[in-house]
Every structure is written in structure tokens, then in C-alpha cells.
Amino acid sequence: MTIENLVEIKDLNFSYDKRPVLKGVNMTMPRGKVIAIMGGSGCGKTTLLRLIGGSVTPSSGYVKVANQVVHELSRNELFRLRRKMSMLFQFGALFTDLSVFDNVAFQMREHTDLPESVIRDLVLMKLHSVGLRGAHNLMPGELSGGMARRVALARSIALDPMLVMYDEPFAGLDPISLSVIGNLIRRLTDALGMTSIVVTHDVHQSLAIVDYVYFISEGVIAAHGTPEEVEKSVSPFVHQFVHSEVDGPVPFHFPADTYATDLNLENSVA
Amino acid sequence: MPRRIVIGIRGIGHRVIDNIWRLGYATRFFILTLLKSGSSIRRFSLIIRELYFTGVLTLIIIVVSGLFVGMVLGLQGYETLQKYGAETSVGTLVALSLVRELGPVVAALLFASRAGSAITAEIGLMKATEQLEAMGMMAVDPIARVVAPRFWAGVISMPLLAAIFSAMGIFGGYLIAVVLIGVDEGSFWSQMQSVVDFRFDIVNGIIKTCVFGVAVTAIAVFEGFDAQPTAEGVSGATTRTVVTSSLVILGLDFILTSFMFRGVG
Numbered sequence: 001m002t003i004e005n006l007v008e009i010k011d012l013n014f015s016y017d018k019r020p021v022l023k024g025v026n027m028t029m030p031r032g033k034v035i036a037i038m039g040g041s042g043c044g045k046t047t048l049l050r051l052i053g054g055s056v057t058p059s060s061g062y063v064k065v066a067n068q069v070v071h072e073l074s075r076n077e078l079f080r081l082r083r084k085m086s087m088l089f090q091f092g093a094l095f096t097d098l099s100v101f102d103n104v105a106f107q108m109r110e111h112t113d114l115p116e117s118v119i120r121d122l123v124l125m126k127l128h129s130v131g132l133r134g135a136h137n138l139m140p141g142e143l144s145g146g147m148a149r150r151v152a153l154a155r156s157i158a159l160d161p162m163l164v165m166y167d168e169p170f171a172g173l174d175p176i177s178l179s180v181i182g183n184l185i186r187r188l189t190d191a192l193g194m195t196s197i198v199v200t201h202d203v204h205q206s207l208a209i210v211d212y213v214y215f216i217s218e219g220v221i222a223a224h225g226t227p228e229e230v231e232k233s234v235s236p237f238v239h240q241f242v243h244s245e246v247d248g249p250v251p252f253h254f255p256a257d258t259y260a261t262d263l264n265l266e267n268s269v270a
Numbered sequence: 271m272p273r274r275i276v277i278g279i280r281g282i283g284h285r286v287i288d289n290i291w292r293l294g295y296a297t298r299f300f301i302l303t304l305l306k307s308g309s310s311i312r313r314f315s316l317i318i319r320e321l322y323f324t325g326v327l328t329l330i331i332i333v334v335s336g337l338f339v340g341m342v343l344g345l346q347g348y349e350t351l352q353k354y355g356a357e358t359s360v361g362t363l364v365a366l367s368l369v370r371e372l373g374p375v376v377a378a379l380l381f382a383s384r385a386g387s388a389i390t391a392e393i394g395l396m397k398a399t400e401q402l403e404a405m406g407m408m409a410v411d412p413i414a415r416v417v418a419p420r421f422w423a424g425v426i427s428m429p430l431l432a433a434i435f436s437a438m439g440i441f442g443g444y445l446i447a448v449v450l451i452g453v454d455e456g457s458f459w460s461q462m463q464s465v466v467d468f469r470f471d472i473v474n475g476i477i478k479t480c481v482f483g484v485a486v487t488a489i490a491v492f493e494g495f496d497a498q499p500t501a502e503g504v505s506g507a508t509t510r511t512v513v514t515s516s517l518v519i520l521g522l523d524f525i526l527t528s529f530m531f532r533g534v535g
Contacts (some may be wrong), residue, residue: 015506029414041514048287053407055403055406055407079409079411080409082406082408082409083408083409085407086407086408087404087407089400089403089404090400091400093399093400093401093403094401095401095404096395096396097392106410107408107410108406110408110409110415111409111410145295149280149305156334
């Protein structure tokens with residue numbers, strides 16, 4: 001039986017040191033789609049990925065992946081689930097003591113008994129799919145930011161996962177690398193039949209490749225919809241975010257006393 | 271004034287509680303490392319790879335330091351012993367000093383500075399660059415895959431390095447006493463052979479190096495794993511590894527010596 005929604009999030013609350021980060025979040029992520037989670041820095045996007053991956057436990061509510069409630073799994077069950085999902089970290093998180101080839105081969109060697117000849121072919125195929133077959137002998141320190149991100153992408157699809165999570169995959173990339181990564185996410189998702197969750201604040205790049213968008217603001221879902229719906233949205237928050245406006249529901253100024261009070265002008269006027 | 275005293279006492283209390291908590295955490299981490307060592311012992315190639323980084327790359331400092339320590343012992347020993355006409359015992363003095371004390375202790379201090387700090391910095395940086403978290407997300411336990419092989423490599427390297435240190439030291443003493451000063455070669459070696467006892471001196475020296483190896487490497491891997499994931503955090507952890515390891519080596523040496531050599535000799 002195929003499961004329609006690969007990820008289901010229900011009434012999810014998460015607090016960090018008694019500070020609420022996520023407040024009653026509900027989401028569904030259908031199989032085979034690319035879903036973007038957008039929001040300002042520190043709004044809880046990355047925390048949401050950690051909750052899906054089981055690195056942290058929710059205060060209440062649940063995250064279900066492939067019909068399993070993630071935080072109720074034992075350590076062994078969680079590790080079994082994690083073999084079918086992977087995560088692309090913001091700066092790649094490549095193992096710096098291993099070559100590009102060994103980075104991509106890492107999971108194959110850890111989790112399978114495949115002979116080295118098969119691993120070699122598989123690694124070269126994965127690297128070919130991200131355009132870096134020729135770089136398999138390089139060390140991570142010899143790669144540019146965009147190349148490192150592509151190697152990390154090849155590593156994340158090494159065992160053909162059902163779910164790949166991307167934490168800010170576009171951060172700090174030049175425009176060409178940005179399009180390359182965006183296109184690869186879309187192409188690999190379709191080719192491998194996996195589900196992708198992209199956490200980002202790069203509006204234009206992500207709206208071009210995703211199927212559905214969730215906006216998170218102050219721990220709640222502020223808006224959601226297809227890229228077309230989002231672009232036409234009249235919600236003030238979405239409008240400000242999509243059109244990169246300086247002021248709006250997300251204020252320019254951090255909360256503070258009045259300007260006059262801070263500059264001691266009130267007393268002098270009196 | 272009383273308020274300041276209360277704040278001071280409270281501060282001391284906080285620090286004591288924090289350190290006790292951290293000691294408990296470190297102990298738990300050490301036990302976890304031992305429990306999760308099975309896979310690295312089965313895949314011995316992981317340990318061999320780390321043996322190169324912790325053992326082989328530390329060789330040069332061990333060899334050079336051992337040679338110089340032995341040469342200094344030879345010089346100083348000869349200077350003192352010749353006043354009593356016992357200069358032929360210089361070999362015994364050099365060998366006993368090295369095998370019982372200086373070999374294990376100085377080699378362990380050098381090992382902590384060279385290999386221990388490198389282990390902490392490497393694991394700390396892996397944490398800061400999210401490599402450990404990435405490994406966990408790939409369903410690979412970082413303690414089993416990263417910490418355990420480094421721990422066992424350190425434990426295996428330490429006695430070997432200390433043995434090389436002592437051997438080089440004895441050779442340094444020989445160079446100075448026999449080759450340079452001209453002490454009788456036969457007496458130099460035969461007195462050493464008759465006085466140095468395998469059970470009391472060599473075995474006890476080896477036990478010391480094993481204990482130091484476990485202590486230094488356990489401290490190094492724990493500090494790396496527990497480091498704050500920032501540049502400042504990693505540098506602080508590296509410093510703590512060297513300082514804590516050095517104090518632990520000296521403290522343990524006193525305890526071990528008091529049990530091993532009391533009344534011997």
C-alpha cells in the first residue's frame with residue numbers, strides 16, 4: 001500500500017529552554033514532492049528538520065514519517081528509519097578527513113555489504129548525477145562552496161533515500177551554483193521518486209522548483225500554498241517576505257524602549 | 271560585606287557542582303565509548319588508520335626528546351657518580367630513571383601535547399562543522415565510528431611510544447657515558463642488566479604507560495566531543511586536554527609509584 005503523505009506533523013509544539021520555538025504546527029508532505037519551509041532566521045525552520053529527523057523531541061504533538069511517530073521510536077528503530085532518510089546540512093558537513101569518493105561511499109560501507117567494485121560504480125554514478133565524477137579524488141578542503149554542496153547532495157542520495165531534508169541549501173552560493181543546486185534538487189527528486197523538504201529563505205530560487213510552500217513566522221504557520229498561490233497572496237507577511245520588503249509585519253526594529261528614552265531626550269525636553 | 275561572602279560561596283558551590291556533574295558526564299561518556307568499541311575492534315582498519323595519526327606522527331618528538339633526556343641523564347649521572355667512584359653505574363641510573371619514571375611520564379606528557387590536543391581539535395572541529403550530527407543523521411553512531419577508534423589507537427600507541435622513548439634515552443645515555451666520556455662499555459651494560467628487574471621495573475613501567483594512555487586519550491576524546499561548537503570552544507577544549515592530561519598524568523604517577531615501588535630497591 002502506498003502512503004499518500006510521507007510526513008505528517010500534528011499539533012507540534014517545541015520549546016527550547018522554556019522559550020517556545022514551534023507553536024501548534026500542522027503540516028502534511030506528500031510523497032514525491034518538493035516542499036519548501038520558509039521563514040526568517042531563527043523562526044524554527046531548522047528545528048523542524050531536527051524534529052523530523054528525530055534529533056530532538058517535541059514538547060507535545062508528533063511528527064510521523066512513513067506512518068511511524070518519530071519520537072516514540074527506540075534508538076535502533078530510529079536509526080533504521082534514518083537509513084531511509086538523509087539530510088543536507090547548510091555547509092555540506094562533508095567529512096574532512098575523507099576524500100570526495102569516500103564521503104559518498106561512507107553510508108554504503110557502513111550500512112551494506114556491497115563489494116568495493118560495486119561501491120565504486122555506485123559512487124561514480126552518484127557523483128556523475130551532480131556533475132562531479134571528475135572530482136572524486138579531491139579532498140573536501142579543495143572544493144568550492146558550491147561543489148561541496150553538490151558532493152553533500154551526492155552523499156545524501158547515496159542509499160536512494162525516501163526523504164531528503166535540505167537545510168539552507170542555497171546559503172552563500174553564487175548565482176550559477178544556486179541554480180545548479182536548485183535544479184539538482186528538483187531533478188533528483190523526480191528521478192529517484194523521493195520526497196524533498198527544503199528549508200530556505202531564498203524565495204525566488206525555491207519558488208521556481210518547489211511544489212508547495214509553508215511559511216513559518218514566530219513558531220506558527222503564517223501561510224501555505226503552491227508557488228502560484230503564494231506569489232498572489234494578499235497576506236501581509238507573505239507579501240513582505242516574497243517581495244523582500246524592509247518593513248511590514250516583521251518589523252525592521254528589534255523591540256526596544258522608545259528612541260527618545262534611549263537617547264535621554266525626554267528628560268532634556270522636560 | 272556578608273552579601274559578597276554569600277555570593278562568593280555560592281560561586282564556589284556552582285563551580286563544584288558543575289565540575290562534579292561534568293565528571294559524571296565524562297564517566298558516562300567513557301563507559302559508552304567502551305561499550306561501543308565492538309565495531310571498531312571488528313573493523314580494525316579504522317584503528318590502524320588512527321594509529322598512524324596518533325602513534326606514527328608522534329614518533330619524531332618522542333625519539334628526539336628521548337635521546338636528549340637520556341643524554342642529559344648520562345651527563346648528570348656521570349657528574350654525580352664519579353664523585354663516589356661509581357661512574358660505571360651510570361647505565362643503571364639512566365635505565366632505572368627512564369624505565370620507572372621518566373619514560374612513562376615524559377612520553378605521556380609529550381603524547382598529551384602532540385596527539386591528545388590533535389584528537390580534541392579534530393573531534394571538536396567535526397562537531398563545529400556539523401560532521402558528527404551528519405553522521406548521526408546517517409544512522410552511524412559518532413561514538414562508535416569517530417571516538418572509539420581514536421580512543422583505542424591512543425591506548426595502543428602510548429605504551430609503544432613510551433618504550434621507544436626509554437630505548438632512545440638509554441641509547442642517549444650510552445652515547446654520552448660510553449662514547450663521549452669513556453665509561454667502560456661492559457660495566458655500563460652488565461650493571462644495567464643485573465640491576466634492572468623485569469617484574470618490578472619494566473612491567474611496572476608498562477602498567478604506568480597503559481594507565482596514562484587510557485587517561486590521556488579518554489580526556490582528549492571527551493573534551494573534543496564536549497567542546498562548544500565554535501572556534502573559541504574548540505581552542506578552549508584543546509587547552510583543557512593538555513592541562514587536565516598533564517595534571518592527571520602527574521597525579522596518577524604519584525599514586526601508581528606509591529603502590530608499585532614503596533620499599534623496593
